[in-house]
Amino acid sequence: MxxxxxxxxxxxxxxxxxxxxxxxxxxxxxxxxxxxxxxxxxxxxxxxxxxxxxxxxxxxxxxxxxxxxxxxxxxxxxxxxxxxxxxxxxxxxxxxxxxxFHVSTDALVIMEEKTRFREHLKTLPVSPKFTIFQGEQLSIQQFAEKNQQHLPLILKYPVSNGSKDVLLVETISELKEGLEYLNKKFPSSPVLIEEYLFGTQYLIEVIAKDGQISMVAVIEQEVSNGDRFIITGYCYPAQLDQVTFEELQSAVESIIQALKLENGTCHLEMRLIDGKWKLIEINPRMSGGAMNRIILEGTGINLVKETLKLYLGQDPILEATKKTHVYAKYLTINSRGRLVKVTGKNKASNYDGVKEVYVKPRKGAILTKPYSLGDRYAYVIATADNPEQAKEIALSASKEIKFYLDPL
CATH class of the missing domain: 3.40.50.20 (Rossmann fold)
Known part of the structure; x- marks a missing residue:
């Protein structure tokens, strides 16, 4: 079998x-x-x-x-x-x-570790300024003083995922505290420090087969306010003019070619800064969560299925069979407690245009304010003829969902 x-x-x-x-x-x-x-x-x-x-x-x-x-x-x-x-x-x-079937394993290895892919891609125009703190040549105090003129900065644990252990620091005291926190939590690991790039963030899903690079979907992300970069909204398709889209395509192709990803999948997060595309993250797999459903509703492409076909040595079919505007709204909470009940799922599901409502935690689970993407506890996906309407439906429906907690 x-x-x-x-x-x-x-x-x-x-x-x-x-x-x-x-x-x-x-x-x-x-x-x-x-x-x-x-x-x-x-x-x-x-x-x-x-x-x-x-x-x-x-x-x-x-x-x-x-x-x-x-x-x-x-x-x-x-x-x-x-x-x-x-x-x-x-x-x-x-x-x-x-x-x-042989996928480009070496490229996947590079993408799995943030200092590794930063070093590998550092000569490309898409790379932001970065440095690596090892704690061997300079103390935290000395490093903070040397780099305070570059604030704000992003601190990252090199093998984090889902926005875990990614910190925005805006003052020298926050820089020292962030380095101390990551050093204590991961004592044998370096810390990746990047310039903070202000701008709208986009997620790009990519499949490469025999060197042929396909950008399957470009999705605008909405990032919550705060220092943890929690994505709470996804809008497909991203609203980019033709020139900007072609520049994005060129930037993505330069990254994939530099990594020598001949066969495989990945997703990138990029920001448009002063008319130039900059790479924020890259991961050697398709994005998690509701991403497959978002793309399926927007394009008719089941990206999970096409990824499996790629790994089976088959040719993925990436022709869109429809083009629909999709908005996915993720829900977080602002306090910590034990979940008593969740209400409103059925009401949210009955909104015209709502395609899926998903609630993750079960009764009795401990919920907390978001520290990573894993701390998002529900989502609503809606479709419409235009992006504004899709977002309005998803936001309205999401307000029906209520979490009841026993505080801890």
Whole structure:
């Protein structure tokens, strides 16, 4: 039986959709996970034929042993893939060792670590100014004094994802506090320091096959006020004039070519600064959360499915079958507490133009104000004939959703 092996998955979002899509495509679907709660909740994963607990997913001998057992059980391994950090290049390397479709593993490795891709792309015009704090040559005090004229700055843990451990610092005291916080939390890791670029942020989904680069979707992001860069709104398609769009395409192609991504997927976050595109982030996978549904509603393209086809060695079909304006509104909360109940989901779902309402946490979960994208607790996706109307519908519907908490 033709089989796809997934390394890691979240309970929802792109990685979960990949499991159900694999099953829909007719593949025997195997999930390797290091999350014990998924094993306990395996009845909630009817799309998965086999879930295997692996304490350390990076133990390649164990993973290969599991795959070998599948082969002995007459399963034909067609792909080994991961849609979540930090397993993307690791799964691709295993796939390569098994003689399956060859994706550009070296490019994926570069994208998985922020100092690595910054150094690799530093000669490109899209690269912002940056430096790396190692804590070996200068103390935090000396470094802060040397760099205070460059404030505001962004501090990043190099292997963070989902806006975790990404800090905006605007004063010298915040710079010192931020460095101390990251040094304490990750004592053996450098800290990436970047110039802060003011401007609208855009997310670009990319697939490369045999060196052919396709920008599948360009989506405008709305970032919440604060120092944690939580994305609370996504608007598809981004409203860019033709010249600006072509300049973005050229910038993206220069990045992908510099990384030598011949076969693979990634998503980039970029800002337009004084008429020039600058790279904020790049990740070696498609974006998580509701991204697949946003693109599907806007274009008719199931990007999860086309990504799986790429990893299976097939040609992805990326022709849009429709063009609809989509707005996704994510909800966060401003306090900490234990969830008692959530109301308004059905009301929100009944709004004309609303395509999906999703509430993530269960009763009894501990909720908090947002420190990362994982602290977004619901979303509403709406479509309309124009971007303003799609946004208005999503915002109005989202106001129906109420979280009731017992404070802690």
């Amino acid at each position: 033709q089989t796809i092996v997934f390394v890691g998955s979240n309970k929802s979002g792109t990685s979960r959709e990949a499991l159900s899509t694999s099953k829909t495509m007719g593949y025997y679907t195997v999930l390797l996970t290091n999350r014990k709660e998924l094993i306990k909740q395996k009845e909630e994963f009817p799309e998965v034929d086999r879930i295997v607990y692996v304490d350390n997913l990076f133990d390649k001998e164990i993973v290969l042993s599991i795959i070998n057992n599948l082969v002995e059980d007459r399963k034909q391994i067609c792909a080994v893939i991961s849609f979540i950090d930090p397993y993307v290049s690791y799964a691709a390397r295993i796939s390569e060792e098994l003689g399956l």
